[in-house]
Amino acid sequence: MDEVKLFGYWPSPFTQRITWALKLKGVNYEYIEEDLPFNKSKLLLQYNPIHKKTPVFVHGGKPIAESVVILEYIDEVWPENPLLPEDPYEKSVVRFWAKFIDEKTWPMFSFFRKEGEEQEKAIHDCHEILRTIEENAGLGENKKFFGGDKIGLADLVLGYLFHFYLPMEDVAGVKVFKSDMFPRLHAWMKNFGEVPVIKDNVPHHDRVVELLKMRRQMPPPNP
Amino acid sequence: MDEVKLFGYWPSPFTQRITWALKLKGVNYEYIEEDLPFNKSKLLLQYNPIHKKTPVFVHGGKPIAESVVILEYIDEVWPENPLLPEDPYEKSVVRFWAKFIDEKTWPMFSFFRKEGEEQEKAIHDCHEILRTIEENAGLGENKKFFGGDKIGLADLVLGYLFHFYLPMEDVAGVKVFKSDMFPRLHAWMKNFGEVPVIKDNVPHHDRVVELLKMRRQMPPPNP
Structure with a gap:
């Protein structure tokens, strides 16, 4: 069983x-x-x-x-390749960011279905959230990933920035997650995308774009 | 240190x-x-x-x-009096409910500031959330608390039903959390309130009522 x-x-x-x-x-x-x-x-x-x-x-x-x-x-x-640091304090830091990302970054996508001024407002909110992570999660200073040198819980939670967010920008025709505004997050995304298990297991960009184009013309799904 | x-x-x-x-x-x-x-x-x-x-x-x-x-x-x-069951599956069940309660029950309080039809709608939403917990969390069948016989994580997260929700109903002048609608949750609340550490460490009902009366006349705090 x-x-x-x-x-x-x-x-x-x-x-x-x-x-x-x-x-x-x-x-x-x-x-x-x-x-x-x-x-x-x-x-x-x-x-x-x-x-x-x-x-x-x-x-x-x-x-x-x-x-x-x-x-x-x-x-x-399955404790091999742990997703959380062993130290309880470091673990709490990773859990804090996993929770923050889980709660705050999904609504960030509202720019996708909006236009004009409404979209500008959504992009502004989106930048606020990305900036909070960029400036406070300790990425880039001495940490390659949220928990340190190894990929872990918070990285997996934010991973869709890489395979879902970029296609979304393409379909909406706007650039929100700019590399000059968020250099640490971009460096993180590069580190993340270079991990073989990540790189080899990700939905294909063009296929996601195709789906999102279709979805954008449909009403939003029920909550 | x-x-x-x-x-x-x-x-x-x-x-x-x-x-x-x-x-x-x-x-x-x-x-x-x-x-x-x-x-x-x-x-x-x-x-x-x-x-x-x-x-x-x-x-x-x-x-x-x-x-x-x-x-x-x-x-x-501090592992004594653990807040989570040892078994990983049971632990995941408690974490599921702790997350559900943490995310869903706070917005439930919106009835507090509303009147008339708007309040009725808020109360309806509130009942939906309470019913989900009542019918699915396994309370009352073989479990005194969310994790079994002992008070734990999900109980502490829902604990404010006891010391905050009831005063809120008193101030708003409505009964939302009805004992005949939610018998298992009421039995849970009784079990919870009888644990000495809980009973002895709870804000006084009248003091909470006094504060909430004042708060209801003020604009809602910034998010």
Whole structure:
């Protein structure tokens, strides 16, 4: 009963976090692609009755929802290539940033569906959030990643900057995440994208662009 | 340098979570009351430059912000009376509910400042959230608390239902958290309030009512 399954959706930043963690730790698992947003499987709804969303991680028949909760579980059960520093204080710093990124960066994408003045306001808000991370997370000084030299929890949570945010900018036709405004975050993204497990497991840019173009013409999904 | 300090605000549900954890674990600490919302200390702003909010926990000179991150830290550094179950799966269930409660229950309070139809809508949303917890968290079946027999992380996060929510209802003059609608949550609240450390460390109902009456006549604080 130690079967490992991941119910995901290929372009989803949240699914991607789990894929990376499992690959980093060398865990074998079965991947089940969900047909979102309109055709969720019965199993998905049964395993995640509260949020009805991917990703859902199932280990030995027991389901876990919420990507950060899943990451903590994976890190405890498969301790190789740890996602959290050992020191409790450093761990709390990584958890602080993982939470900040998880809560603040998704709404940042509102620029994608807006135009004109509304879009400018959304871009301004987006810059505020990126600047907070840029200036306060200690990246670039003595840290390659949020937790130090090794890729970890907060990096996986922010990883979609790399494979989802850039395509979003392309589709919206605006440059928000500018390298001269956010040099440390850009250096972080370069370090992140060079890690083989990351580079080799990322949705293809053009495929994401194609999906986002379609999505931009549809009404936003239900919350 | 193992000094333990808590920067808090006496009626704050978020401060209260930390107070309870420290008392449960028998940790000696210095409590520094902040004069909120208009007169934050320099130290608070220095220790929590991102959110500029209480609680801030300082251990050996190192600050931690975000109440759930602080609770995880405290639980690791002072393992007696653990706040999380040992089993990784059970732990993930408690973390799931702690996250759900932390994210969903605070906005639930919007009924407090509303009137008429708007208030009815807010109360409806509030019931949805309470019903989700009532029906899905496994309370009451074989569990006295979210993690089983002992009080833990998710209980401390929801604890303000007991000392903050009830006074809010009194001030707004509405009954939202009805015992016949939410029998399991009411049984949970009774169990929770009977734990000596909780009962003995809770802001006084009348003092909270007095503060909330004043607050209801003021504009809402800045986010």
